[in-house]
Amino acid sequence: MCGIVGYIGHKEAFPILIKGLKRLEYRGYDSAGVALLNKDLDLNVYKTKGKVKQLEAYCKGKDISGNIGIAHTRWATHGEPNDRNAHPHYSQSENLALIHNGIIENYLSIKKLLINEGYSFKSDTDTEVLVHLIEYVKNRYKLDLFDAVKRSLNFVVGAYAIGVIEKGNSDTLVAARKGSPLILGVGEGEFFLGSDATAIIEYTSNVIYLNDEEVAELRLGSSPKIRTLKDQEVNHEIKKIELALEDIEKGGYPHFMLKEIHEQPKSLEMCMNGRLNRELMEIKLSGITDNIERFRSAKRILITACGTSWHAGLIGKYLIEELCRIPVEVEVASELRYRYPVIEKDDILIPISQSGETADTLAAIELAKEQGAFIYGICNVVGSSIARATDSGTYTHAGPEIGVASTKAFTTQVAVLTMMALTLGKELGTISQERYKKTVQELSEITHKIEKILLLDKEIEKISTVFTYARNFMYLGRGYNYPVALEGALKLKEISYIHAEGYPAAEMKHGPIALIDDEMPIVVISPKVRIYDKVVSNVQEIKARKGKIIAIVNEGDVDVKKMADFCIEIPSTDECLTPLLTVIPLQILSYYIASIKGRDVDQPRNLAKSVTVE
Ligand code: M6R
Numbered sequence: 001m002c003g004i005v006g007y008i009g010h011k012e013a014f015p016i017l018i019k020g021l022k023r024l025e026y027r028g029y030d031s032a033g034v035a036l037l038n039k040d041l042d043l044n045v046y047k048t049k050g051k052v053k054q055l056e057a058y059c060k061g062k063d064i065s066g067n068i069g070i071a072h073t074r075w076a077t078h079g080e081p082n083d084r085n086a087h088p089h090y091s092q093s094e095n096l097a098l099i100h101n102g103i104i105e106n107y108l109s110i111k112k113l114l115i116n117e118g119y120s121f122k123s124d125t126d127t128e129v130l131v132h133l134i135e136y137v138k139n140r141y142k143l144d145l146f147d148a149v150k151r152s153l154n155f156v157v158g159a160y161a162i163g164v165i166e167k168g169n170s171d172t173l174v175a176a177r178k179g180s181p182l183i184l185g186v187g188e189g190e191f192f193l194g195s196d197a198t199a200i201i202e203y204t205s206n207v208i209y210l211n212d213e214e215v216a217e218l219r220l221g222s223s224p225k226i227r228t229l230k231d232q233e234v235n236h237e238i239k240k241i242e243l244a245l246e247d248i249e250k251g252g253y254p255h256f257m258l259k260e261i262h263e264q265p266k267s268l269e270m271c272m273n274g275r276l277n278r279e280l281m282e283i284k285l286s287g288i289t290d291n292i293e294r295f296r297s298a299k300r301i302l303i304t305a306c307g308t309s310w311h312a313g314l315i316g317k318y319l320i321e322e323l324c325r326i327p328v329e330v331e332v333a334s335e336l337r338y339r340y341p342v343i344e345k346d347d348i349l350i351p352i353s354q355s356g357e358t359a360d361t362l363a364a365i366e367l368a369k370e371q372g373a374f375i376y377g378i379c380n381v382v383g384s385s386i387a388r389a390t391d392s393g394t395y396t397h398a399g400p401e402i403g404v405a406s407t408k409a410f411t412t413q414v415a416v417l418t419m420m421a422l423t424l425g426k427e428l429g430t431i432s433q434e435r436y437k438k439t440v441q442e443l444s445e446i447t448h449k450i451e452k453i454l455l456l457d458k459e460i461e462k463i464s465t466v467f468t469y470a471r472n473f474m475y476l477g478r479g480y481n482y483p484v485a486l487e488g489a490l491k492l493k494e495i496s497y498i499h500a501e502g503y504p505a506a507e508m509k510h511g512p513i514a515l516i517d518d519e520m521p522i523v524v525i526s527p528k529v530r531i532y533d534k535v536v537s538n539v540q541e542i543k544a545r546k547g548k549i550i551a552i553v554n555e556g557d558v559d560v561k562k563m564a565d566f567c568i569e570i571p572s573t574d575e576c577l578t579p580l581l582t583v584i585p586l587q588i589l590s591y592y593i594a595s596i597k598g599r600d601v602d603q604p605r606n607l608a609k610s611v612t613v614e
Helices: 013-027 052-058 107-116 127-139 146-152 256-262 266-274 286-290 292-296 305-323 361-370 387-391 408-428 435-446 448-454 457-466 479-496 505-510 532-544 561-562 575-596
Strands: 005-006 030-037 043-049 068-074 098-104 158-166 168-176 183-186 191-194 206-209 212-217 225-228 299-303 327-332 345-353 374-379 392-395 472-477 499-504 519-523 548-554 566-570
Touching: 005 013, 005 098, 005 168, 005 212, 013 030, 013 052, 013 519, 030 052, 030 098, 043 052, 043 098, 068 098, 068 158, 068 168, 098 127, 098 266, 107 127, 107 191, 107 206, 127 146, 127 158, 146 158, 146 212, 168 191, 191 225, 191 505, 256 266, 256 292, 256 575, 266 392, 266 448, 286 292, 286 392, 286 408, 292 408, 299 305, 299 361, 305 327, 305 345, 305 479, 305 575, 345 361, 361 374, 361 387, 374 408, 387 519, 408 435, 408 505, 435 448, 435 575, 448 575, 457 566, 457 575, 472 479, 472 505, 479 499, 479 519, 479 566, 479 575, 505 532, 519 532, 519 575, 532 548, 532 561, 548 561, 548 575, 566 575
Parallel strands: 299 327, 299 345, 345 374, 374 392, 472 499, 472 519, 519 548, 548 566
Antiparallel strands: 005 068, 005 191, 030 043, 030 068, 098 158, 158 168, 168 212, 183 191, 183 206, 212 225
8 A cells, every 4th residue: 555666866756756656556546746856956745636647737837857756656544535645745844755655553642742842734644743753853863864764763663664855965865664565776876766666667677675674775876775773784685676567567458457367378377387397297386395394294274365365265275175184274364363363383374465565464474473383475476575474485476466456366376276285285195196187187278278268258248238237246156166256246346336245155045145136146156066056056046036147157058057147158177276267257247347337447446456554
């Protein structure tokens, strides 16, 4: 939540900052702002409610010159989205400007102290205390900006990634982080700040990942100076990021979400590359084999995640329990972290996260670590906070996912969980050689089957046009496809704003069946698997109540097809792999319903891609 970007060098900062903000807009888009130091070393702050485009319009005709600047795109936490609460915030004297991503938990006590010292506040944000506090400490102890930031942050409780610049000081940009992501880009005679690499990739692929409680001074003509809040010197190695520009552009699609839906065959190939050997029909997942003794002695596996990643985790439970016979519990991270869970040393915690920055998932990891559990992460973003907080793990390698609605991240998470379960099941001897080979063979064909489903795009678009009237939707599935029903419902509600519920199909008669009438669309996920006949009975119950049925069935289906109003036919596969196929038409359906309704598909209201606050 919130994206921050900064620049110091010899180029004009404004275009670099604006481009960076556009790339980071997926993190929040309630307001945007920029602070620049012009050639007279005056500090200009421009900020406005709305998206980066509105900021650009607002800046027309203003002095946007300067080779040093910071910029911010906001997802509101403290204080409503308006001009006043937009970042950057000035200090009392307007000598400092600051941007912040995170939450300052003790902002009220700091604010009280500063008010007593004569400071007045112009916004309702928690952030404003930071900039006043830094100015107060700077003046009181006669410190330079770097030391003032370092000293001030010792008083702060909460999460932050910040950038600060100072009037009259053209060669210094100070940054710091704790709990919120921040990278430093190291160019030729220039430095960048970014919440992630997408903001700076055009200019440099050399980055430094700051750790928690570290403060950096970016000064022209010298290497970055980094010290901890306790004033210890830190020397970070410069790392290379591997990210191509085309990965973060729409490439001719109207929305990132549609591009990412269609990218799934490619992202799954990247995910399985070097892991699935099609000649030998076997899987090699070094994360599992390197830690096989930990898994062998595990009494229980706990999976934790949020949103779509939690849905992938639920499928992971079905996979691991079926193929490895290890008990698995799955819990949303925001619940796990605040109850008093029993976690033993022999437990393995598997956090799943696309961004690797989700605050609740990170906190659940810390809790499990304290209790001695082994942490095995499934993450997309390389070098992210979650990836770094785990003992071991597997990257999904889906490539950057920019649409707020998660699509390719989900299928690659499920693919990783499948490869884990197959590897582990083979090592533990809990699956037969025959089953192993058959499922690996099916997995090796999955991307071709997804390509076939993607060809149904136009057919699904047509079905979507029928249902834009709906105010409610129900999604039903059983077994491996119950989590897919949850995922289908989440996709629809987050981008179309239509209320949708996912249910285990047989639970319908315990309550939700009361909602069914001749206007209610019900998406039934009914591939021809073990409990197909049971789902057929559930479909009959809906039909008897005149619900409108959209069914996801296998090619050649007869029974459900007879009753459904609309059928989307997909290829068949091994039951445990069906989520990788059944979810695709649901993603396409929600995409078209939302885009036909004119919704902002990639940046739906109130949401942000990366939820770095709890
Ligand atoms: O980055 P993460 O996978 O940790 O994010 C978790 C959720 O915030 C995320 O899946 C969210 O639910 C998506 N908007 C769903 O499409």
